[in-house]
Amino acid sequence: NAGVMQNPRHLVRRRGQEARLRCSPMKGHSHVYWYRQLPEEGLKFMVYLQKENIIDESGMPKERFSAEFPKEGPSILRIQQVVRGDSAAYFCASSPFDRDLFYEQYFGPGTRLTVT
Amino acid sequence: AQTVTQSQPEMSVQEAETVTLSCTYDTSENNYYLFWYKQPPSRQMILVIRQEAYKQQNATENRFSVNFQKAAKSFSLKISDSQLGDTAMYFCAFMKGSSGGGADGLTFGKGTHLIIQP
Numbered sequence: 077n078a079g080v081m082q083n084p085r086h087l088v089r090r091r092g093q094e095a096r097l098r099c100s101p102m103k104g105h106s107h108v109y110w111y112r113q114l115p116e117e118g119l120k121f122m123v124y125l126q127k128e129n130i131i132d133e134s135g136m137p138k139e140r141f142s143a144e145f146p147k148e149g150p151s152i153l154r155i156q157q158v159v160r161g162d163s164a165a166y167f168c169a170s171s172p173f174d175r176d177l178f179y180e181q182y183f184g185p186g187t188r189l190t191v192t
Numbered sequence: 193a194q195t196v197t198q199s200q201p202e203m204s205v206q207e208a209e210t211v212t213l214s215c216t217y218d219t220s221e222n223n224y225y226l227f228w229y230k231q232p233p234s235r236q237m238i239l240v241i242r243q244e245a246y247k248q249q250n251a252t253e254n255r256f257s258v259n260f261q262k263a264a265k266s267f268s269l270k271i272s273d274s275q276l277g278d279t280a281m282y283f284c285a286f287m288k289g290s291s292g293g294g295a296d297g298l299t300f301g302k303g304t305h306l307i308i309q310p
Binding site (some may be wrong): 111116118120124133134135169182183186188 | 229303
């Protein structure tokens with residue numbers, strides 16, 4: 077069973093460009109979470125989605141950031157008009173929809189975004 | 193809102209020694225879960241151990257064990273017989289319980305950089 081997959085692993089964007097980060101959850105997982113890790117910091121929760129539905133976006137910046145998890149295909153975290161402060165590692169995690177296992181989140185390897 | 197505090201930015205011990213990493217948290221929730229994650233230089237987040245708040249017994253996974261003190265809101269990680277491969281960042285994390293299946297977002301501490309010396 078393949079783990080959580082994220083691509084690209086490294087992404088370089090110039091200020092003002094758009095960044096698209098993709099996450100494919102583990103097989104059978106219907107819930108996806110996005111986290112951001114700034115240098116020398118812990119991970120910060122951004123958004124929690126299930127297929128075609130945003131459950132909790134309380135950690136998402138109000139502007140320029142959006143996330144989706146369509147019925148088919150990977151989850152996408154989109155950052156418009158990137159700024160240097162967006163440089164960070166972005167992690168995706170997934171979990172199953174199972175009352176006995178609902179607390180288990182499995183992490184992907186992360187995407188390191190560098191804004192120049 | 194929940195907060196997680198790790199007061200040790202960095203720790204260094206000799207191989208085969210025992211080391212304890214501290215973590216405290218603050219919450220008004222009664223139903224929650226606590227985790228320790230390891231992040232080696234590869235940056236992959238690896239779940240080390242988890243504890244359900246409703247369980248009084250401390251969780252144990254091989255060389256890793258926790259000391260969960262619910263009243264004190266303390267959740268320390270003990271690593272016995274430390275190995276060079278244990279060198280990594282260690283993050284303590286909190287998640288409130290959810291009644292609807294799935295899970296909630298994790299709240300992480302800032303991490304402790306653990307170095308195991310040969």
